Amino acid sequence: MNQISRRVPLVDGVAKVTGALRFTADLHVEGLLHCALVFSPHPHARVACIDAASALAVEGVHAVFWHENTPARFYNSSIWFAGQEALADERMFAPIVRHVGDRVAAVVADTEEIARLAAKLIAVEYVDLPAIFDQEAALLHAGLAMQEDGTPTFMNPVAYESFVRGDTEAGFAAAELVVETHVTTPRSHHCAVETHACIAKPEPDGRIGILSPCQSVFAVQAVVVQALGVPQEQIRVTKTPIGGSFGGKAEPILEPLCAFFALTLERPVMIRYDRDETFTATRTRSSVTGRMRIGISIDGRILARDTETLVDIGAYCTGGNYLPISMLQRLVRLYDVPAERYRGRAVYTNTVPAGAFRGYGSPQIHTIAEITLDIAARRLGIDPVAMRLRYLVGPNAIEPWQGLDVGNARGRECLIGGADAFGWHVRRLGDAGQGRWRRGVGLASATHINGCCPGFHEETTATLRLLPDGRAELVCALHDLGCGADTTLAQIAGETLGLSACDIAIVPADTDSCPYDLGTRASRMTYICGEAIRRAGVALSEVIRAAAVRELNTEAAGMRLEAGAVRRPDGSGLALSELAARLVARGAELPSATEIYRAQANPGSYAAHFAEVEVDRLTGRVRVTDYLAAHDIGRAINPMLVEGQIHGGIQIGIGYALYEDVAIDPVTGRMRGDSFSRYTLANASEMPPMRVVLIEEGGTDRPVRRKSRRRDSDHSGCGGSGQRRQSCAERRTDRPAAFAGTHPCLRGLR
């Protein structure tokens, strides 16, 4: 019904523009108790004594919780399913705190005001332990003390991954030019405008119901079960609307506590972090220090590349041990380099834990690699577009690490089409200006994955059933994070059933009513869930057609679903609502279909971003004045939402390149950027005009032929801006304090 490639507004849009949509903190729950936490001001310390008497004496306080009266069970907040192997090193409240902002105690009271007041009355005595904030120093550190006796449980590094392809030594030996960079990427924060919040409530049957703005209800369930040691069936999780996540709400942080308090007090409890707590006590993007060398022949060919990465995962493992390998996966999917060596390590430090954040490793590794490549292009006097075109992988390339086919990779088309639309070739040679402000242009390429194949249980189950009113219900554990996934997937379902997207009723993700799914992560929704839904839709349309043929006592040939009806070739037919009504009246089952889709591939999505910047030579201030992003996205189910994703990614990318960093103080371990007044992100005035070019070549392994459309936008954004800071990067690549363009006229700025 022509639902595909249409700019359909959000199916839940009216509720959003009228304020009728209730986010977690907006929900009214009878008898709800509120919670306030006490956080450690010390980066590493033993909690010697907690005196909660004054807090408990406050009227309206129900309980105070800390390590002595909460489960001493270790868990890992990044697990996706029960039994997943992961370093379990986190506790609800630890006797030894491991970062500034680590949880020490919690007060549950009648109101948030009382809870926060009482929390201030809790007296905590700390005994300081040595703390480490620097990832290089952490390599020499024997690990953080986990046990009371100070025995380190884990040794740094937490993870060590390596990969070799070809003979890098020979490559470097034959190289005429070796470019070497040392880049440290910033630790950026998600900054979803909704802060972290969660509600847990006891159910009459002894279960705990959790209302969570999460990325996977099953992940929340698994983590809570691990933390509380209760049977899985005792925990029911329902997804609430989410006011932005970007990975920040992928890991359940509040849910284990909230569930335990509700279970213990037999009352519903809400925990809501304020902005400062969301900055200091949740997750950030990991900071990565990368050393990259590329060896280049006299005729400008790359002979070898050697990459070493060191990931600061912060105080708890969470999923940080996957980062070195994730970065390798993205690194080798972009360019075909004849000899490659990669070593990646992850280390603990006494800083806020790192977690998932849009792109998960891609922004870090592409920043490092694109800066290095651009420096090489400049040294060789080659156009950076031409340099990249030589090495970008093409359609159906086999990446060397896992040996996977990257699918219909169109990174080259992104670069060529983007460069043309941006006017790269003219602007690169244009006038940089003479005064204090100089102008230049820069670009970067990037790639990202589509789903978790082959690493995890990458499959999903979708059920579509006809409703009595002629609409269709979709059950598929969907977690729309605000990017419009529900709308996109409803368009796919609608397309197969002759309905419009708003005729698809989507059941919110719920552990009781939905089949297992990995959740919204790894850019898998449209590609994986979309295919399961398409298959279920095709199957349901067959069942509906058969039912209509019986009802109408007609020929099956030529019957089609169109505009909410089953039609004969001559246009006559039966409305779906009428068909449903007849079936219901006869007591017959309403048509439904369930399909399971298991991923067969993990194609890459590719992008190239172009930016023009103005640099103040006096202060180092950089203004992005024009921006163009070209994305290889398979097929845009909803071009408006695809562009919206890319626009949002550009904002995060520009911030990553220019100003965003929570900036952990290297002496005290405190976060400097712990509020919107101290953590700068690009606002409406700072954002440049943006253009988006979509390369819709499609894939070959799926009929609707879509790929992920969201994540590579921010890696390129950061790379795109990031490698414009190369002139300073050559000297000092750790901070984007000031940078000049790749414009040859700007070379005087170095």
Place this chain on the structure above:
Amino acid sequence: MRMSLKVNGQAIETEISPISRLSGFLRDVLGLTGVKEGCCEGECGACTVLLDSQPVNSCLILAFQAAGREITTIEGPCRSDINDLQRAFLEMGAVQCGYCTPGMLLAAEGLLRANPNPGEAEIRHALAGNICRCTGFETIVQAVAIEAAARQGAGR
């Protein structure tokens, strides 16, 4: 203390605490949860409401300061149908997660009342105090420009 004010066109007389923020009063006492809280320090703009016709961060205003004034929240404009500004936001893709949307709409409405014919830079400046982490502001600015042009055309 007692105060009277108008909220979304309705006269209200109420008892309030002198230290209550306007955002807290609107959300907790009146149940107008379309007023969002994102930082409680005037940096994110999610709690933007119209005080008379001026957009303000309701977290930075004490409730009693609204005495005798008229407050408009996102619950105000829509009685039965969405208005044209809301429609422009939806059709341009200016809404994603929706958390900043009520504040953004009211900041835009305040701009259009004060300046019926804003240029792009003026729109961006007027929305500079409202953080959106989803859209990069591009389509929001477009939606406001479209609505401004429509109001100009309609002579509103």
